[in-house]
Amino acid sequence: MKETILKTSGLTKCYGKQKALDGIDLTVNRGEICGLIGKNGAGKTTLMKVITGLTCVDNGTFELFGKADVKEERTRIGCIIDSPAFFGNLSAYDNLKYYCILKGITDLTKIGKALECVGLTDTGKKKYRNFSLGMKQRLGIALAILDEPELLILDEPINGLDPIGIADMRELFRKLNKEAGITIVISSHILPELDSLATRFIFIDSGRIVKSLSKEELDDECRVSLNITCDDTSKASTILERYLGIKEYKITDSRTIKIYDPAQEEELRAALEKEGMQILSVESKGVSLEDYFRMIVGDRPESGR
Incomplete structure (x- = not known):
């Protein structure tokens, strides 16, 4: 039986009169790469913020790693939701060392492991301000995996990258999933990339999950x-x-x-x-993932969050 590491029930979050989340029921199993698909304002980022503790819900419950008391279990999560704040005059190593001190991580060998995993071991003393966008994205991933998480939450991690950068990130996520055994929840508007990466797809619209299906089920629907x-x-x-x-x-x-x-x-x-x-x-x-997305959520204009 698959191990459930994230389970939500009836999650509801309002900003004023607008429901950003409207009764979200979601299950993520260990080993999955779960793609969240939705328009801007559909609720993807709000859901990720709730899971990682960056915001609270108005109603509903959720469990992490089978436990309802999620405070301690959140230490097993790595995330990139808002862009990480790095110091422009510091190297990749020194930026991560700062976060080790901030997080109370005493084993500094984790820095080298994280940098090696994301392909930044050869940056030396190069300052962050001189990094390319792809290198900055990779350092953000290195920060997210610094404490060897079991669940990785990624909100639009490939935005702004060129095709080579996108392909590199895709292979990195596969490596983290297959070799490091990290379960990934990822959102992106670049649907062909999600189609080639994710093992399960969650379609969100107006704060509600309107469709959930495996890669095999999606391929059957679109074939x-x-x-x-x-x-x-x-x-x-x-x-x-x-x-x-x-x-x-x-x-x-x-x-x-x-x-x-x-x-x-x-x-x-x-x-x-x-x-x-x-x-x-x-x-x-037979349709593409983009066409299927349109079929599922329609052509309503984007909402506020």
Whole structure:
């Protein structure tokens, strides 16, 4: 059974009359890379701030690592929500050393480990003010993993990076997840990146979770297929295999089959109707994550938070 490390129930947070979170129920299991998807103001950042203790909720509860008393358990979380404050005249090492003192971390070997993990061991005495945007983002990640967290919360960590920088960060997150065993909750508006990185997707709109599905379920929803609605899917599947050699299909309910093998609509219709099948509809489907996001949340304008 999967270990649950984050579970929320009915989380509600208001700013004045506006509900930033409206009854959020969320479960994150160990080892997942959970992508939060939503428009600006959908509630993603507020949710992350609640989890990390940067703001409190009005109603609802949540558990961390199976415990309702989350104060101590928050020490097992690393996060980047607002941009970390680093000293421009200090090196990467010295900036992290400052935070070690601030956090009460006495084992300074953790600095070298964090810098090595994010690829900043060769920066030497170079001052933070002279870092590229990608290097600054990496140092932020190094700070987030400085105390070897089990859960990493990342709010828009690849904003402003060029394609090479984005690819580097993607590989870094995979490394942290696979090699260091860190569970990651990440938000981003760069949906193709989330699509290639996340193992589960949470769609948030107007403070509510409107959809939650695994990578496999998302791929199935978005994958190009020919959807046939007919009167007998069991009989139809036999015809597809026996007469057309189609092996890759999925019966989704008593009347619908999704066919993933390349196939011509006319050929399918002819074969099924020849065997006395009643074809109710044939429809080609398949969308990108961006298109799927639009389908889920619609085209309403962004809200305030």
